[in-house]
Amino acid sequence: MSDVDRSPGTAPTRRRARWERFRVTHPFSPRDLAGLWGAIIGVVALALLLGWGLEVQGGAVIVAALPFIISWFEQRRTAFQFDAAGVRVGNVLLPWSDVSQFAVATPPGGPHALIGVRLRPGAALPPGSVVPPRNPAMPAPIHVAVQRPKFHLTKLIRKARRYAPSHVQIMIVEPTGERVAV
Secondary structure, three states, rough: OOOOOOOOOOOOEOOOOEEEEEEEOOOOOOHHHHHHHHHHHHHHHHHHHHHEEEOOOHHHHHHHHHHHHHHHHHHHHHEEEEEOHHHHEOOOEEEEHHHHEEEOOOOOOOOEEEEEEOOOOOOOOOOOOOOOOOOOOOOOOOEEEEEEHHHOOOHHHHHHHHHHHOEEEEEEEEEEEEEEEE
């Protein structure tokens, strides 16, 4: 009999045929929508061209390309995400072993919430990572700003407690100081 670690965050979790995750997205942008429609039109044109020139089933090309198009579009829109593999802040992917805390700040009167990640001592950002400029309301070195209506602190806390490793803390950053999320 093998010993399997069943603590949270150690194995992928499936629920209703989807991998469990917490995700906050950027709003739709005209550039992203143009890219999505351009990719779809390009794939359909390629399918027609291959169908005409090589007598290949055009539907097979469309079906094969569709997951890549959807993945690309989701990746462009994702601002912050965590799942069984780790944490994604903007375009930076971090393994769970490098993360020590999530920091959440909601500056008073601002249109955005800030979600940041603190790294464990000795951990470094992956090479080529682009770090946003420092924000006085966010003490974490790497963070993203998301629209307040798209961010739900209670959902983040609930999913982190259930699926993140137990060493990861969620800190609420306020003008008066920091506190651990309850």
